[in-house]
Amino acid sequence: MDAIPPTPPTGEAPRARRRTSALTIPEQIANRLAAAILNGEYRDGERLREQDLAETHGVSRGPVREALRALERYGLAILLPRRGAYAVGLSLDVIAEAFNARAALAGIAARQLARREAAVARAVVEMEAALASAAELVEEPAGATHAFQLAIRDTALCIYRYCGAGHIERALTDQVDRSIWGLMWRAQPLDFQTPERRRESLAFWTGILAALRARDEHAAERLLRDDIFNTRDRVLASLAALRGEAVDAALMMREASA
Amino acid sequence: MDAIPPTPPTGEAPRARRRTSALTIPEQIANRLAAAILNGEYRDGERLREQDLAETHGVSRGPVREALRALERYGLAILLPRRGAYAVGLSLDVIAEAFNARAALAGIAARQLARREAAVARAVVEMEAALASAAELVEEPAGATHAFQLAIRDTALCIYRYCGAGHIERALTDQVDRSIWGLMWRAQPLDFQTPERRRESLAFWTGILAALRARDEHAAERLLRDDIFNTRDRVLASLAALRGEAVDAALMMREASA
DNA sequence: TCAACGTCGATTGTCGACAATTGGAATGCT
DNA sequence: AGCATTCCAATTGTCGACAATCGACGTTGA
Numbered sequence: 001m002d003a004i005p006p007t008p009p010t011g012e013a014p015r016a017r018r019r020t021s022a023l024t025i026p027e028q029i030a031n032r033l034a035a036a037i038l039n040g041e042y043r044d045g046e047r048l049r050e051q052d053l054a055e056t057h058g059v060s061r062g063p064v065r066e067a068l069r070a071l072e073r074y075g076l077a078i079l080l081p082r083r084g085a086y087a088v089g090l091s092l093d094v095i096a097e098a099f100n101a102r103a104a105l106a107g108i109a110a111r112q113l114a115r116r117e118a119a120v121a122r123a124v125v126e127m128e129a130a131l132a133s134a135a136e137l138v139e140e141p142a143g144a145t146h147a148f149q150l151a152i153r154d155t156a157l158c159i160y161r162y163c164g165a166g167h168i169e170r171a172l173t174d175q176v177d178r179s180i181w182g183l184m185w186r187a188q189p190l191d192f193q194t195p196e197r198r199r200e201s202l203a204f205w206t207g208i209l210a211a212l213r214a215r216d217e218h219a220a221e222r223l224l225r226d227d228i229f230n231t232r233d234r235v236l237a238s239l240a241a242l243r244g245e246a247v248d249a250a251l252m253m254r255e256a257s258a
Numbered sequence: 259m260d261a262i263p264p265t266p267p268t269g270e271a272p273r274a275r276r277r278t279s280a281l282t283i284p285e286q287i288a289n290r291l292a293a294a295i296l297n298g299e300y301r302d303g304e305r306l307r308e309q310d311l312a313e314t315h316g317v318s319r320g321p322v323r324e325a326l327r328a329l330e331r332y333g334l335a336i337l338l339p340r341r342g343a344y345a346v347g348l349s350l351d352v353i354a355e356a357f358n359a360r361a362a363l364a365g366i367a368a369r370q371l372a373r374r375e376a377a378v379a380r381a382v383v384e385m386e387a388a389l390a391s392a393a394e395l396v397e398e399p400a401g402a403t404h405a406f407q408l409a410i411r412d413t414a415l416c417i418y419r420y421c422g423a424g425h426i427e428r429a430l431t432d433q434v435d436r437s438i439w440g441l442m443w444r445a446q447p448l449d450f451q452t453p454e455r456r457r458e459s460l461a462f463w464t465g466i467l468a469a470l471r472a473r474d475e476h477a478a479e480r481l482l483r484d485d486i487f488n489t490r491d492r493v494l495a496s497l498a499a500l501r502g503e504a505v506d507a508a509l510m511m512r513e514a515s516a
Numbered sequence: 517t518c519a520a521c522g523t524c525g526a527t528t529g530t531c532g533a534c535a536a537t538t539g540g541a542a543t544g545c546t
Numbered sequence: 547a548g549c550a551t552t553c554c555a556a557t558t559g560t561c562g563a564c565a566a567t568c569g570a571c572g573t574t575g576a
Contacts, residue, residue: 013303014341066327069324069327073331088271098428
């Protein structure tokens with residue numbers, strides 16, 4: 001140590017600032033690949049060669065490698081050391097099940113939050129702020145999709161954070177950032193594309209907020225579940241159309257799963 | 259397409275064979291870094307510079323980058339694009355909470371499984387096989403730690419797979435491979451090091467198996483929870499010793515969380 | 517004195533090339 | 547013919563160097 005470092009060697013990690021639309025190259029590649037796999041452009045078990053993907057997307061193999069690791073954590077690819085990456089073609093059943101599980105967990109979280117008086121008060125304040133920033137983005141014609149999603153996500157995270165059940169919060173938030181759900185937020189042609197859909201979602205969340213203020217646990221649970229079911233149905237319909245499949249009506253059920 | 263490929267362009271992804279002890283270099287780096295962070299060798303928010311880590315571990319920056327991404331998914335590091343990686347010092351409270359949440363979820367899964375007659379029959383068969391391979395590794399003096407963990411993990415996965423609740427299974431299995439739990443299985447000096455501890459865990463699992471055969475849902479739930487609590491207490495004690503902290507007795511509670 | 521701007525060093529992101537390992541095919545043996 | 551062995555091409559893993567970007571510092575102006 002021959003020089004005094006300009007900043008202390010340890011300290012607070014800088015806070016991530018709101019990232020509006022600056023996706024890194026690996027993120028872009030991962031999103032495009034994820035959408036392609038979900039749309040059925042890759043068959044289940046089809047090999048993903050780094051060199052091919054690099055040429056296709058016009059980058060080097062480095063970013064492609066990183067994108068493949070991201071796909072692995074989304075469950076859309078299997079990586080075998082020294083043997084390459086393979087696409088995992090998720091069936092519509094599996095995707096529907098992911099939504100159903102989330103609907104059930106989120107509904108429980110909303111209900112438990114509504115029961116806790118002090119927690120509701122704090123959650124509502126944060127949710128109002130997040131929902132307000134979402135409201136500003138509703139009428140943007142295009143391009144604001146991602147920002148709107150982030151605002152809605154922040155609103156939902158308040159419920160999970162204050163619901164009082166650590167394992168539910170952990171499961172829900174982990175899913176948001178690290179599982180198929182992260183994908184649903186990112187893969188392009190899925191939801192929130194049109195102002196109409198944004199208005200609809202905003203209306204749901206306004207209702208959820210009102211239900212929480214009124215301490216109406218059943219209404220809060222039902223509204224949150226139904227909002228997720230709506231998204232599920234749109235995603236399934238969109239994917240089915242892209243894949244040329246039909247959606248089994250049984251996947252559209254709206255009852256709470258066990 | 260000027261040449262016919264020797265293998266069909268699409269097909270089944272090869273099945274991953276049981277990996278005994280062949281960890282890739284990035285995995286080794288990630289494990290060492292994870293253990294270091296958990297042990298308190300890095301302070302919360304301390305910066306992790308790629309070049310330094312590369313020199314310390316005697317590799318290039320490539321594997322280090324990959325290891326840092328792995329740490330991010332374990333929740334032990336925060337990666338800010340173009341701004342570097344920062345260690346996340348998990349408090350003993352947070353780690354204890356992760357164990358408690360898992361104990362609660364796994365206990366529910368065991369109870370629900372015990373209620374389902376047909377599922378129990380199938381699960382027991384698979385569990386017997388997995389437990390048998392674990393039993394072979396009990397008396398190995400050293401080095402079999404990882405293989406033993408994998409066998410126990412396979413046993414546990416049977417419960418989650420057949421419990422009949424998709425969202426519980428997903429939460430539990432995702433945690434095994436992609437969250438702090440993946441770390442608990444991998445970071446070196448945590449558990450299953452001694453034959454005594456292996457014998458103890460094996461006895462627990464034998465008991466769980468017996469309880470399932472007897473369709474005793476409460477015994478199955480309690481045993482599984484207690485086994486996880488045992489691991490929790492050992493991990494906390496080990497980490498506290500390494501960090502020079504004391505373990506709050508409140509973290510060692512054995513009641514089921516809400 | 518303070519704020520805004522420009523410059524600079526440090527660190528991450530990306531790239532192309534080389535090395536290591538794998539799976540399969542061809543070969544030789546029983 | 548069936549099986550084990552050897553060899554090879556294809557692909558991933560790793561490396562060092564270059565480029566892009568960020569935060570911090572110093573300067574300049576009001």
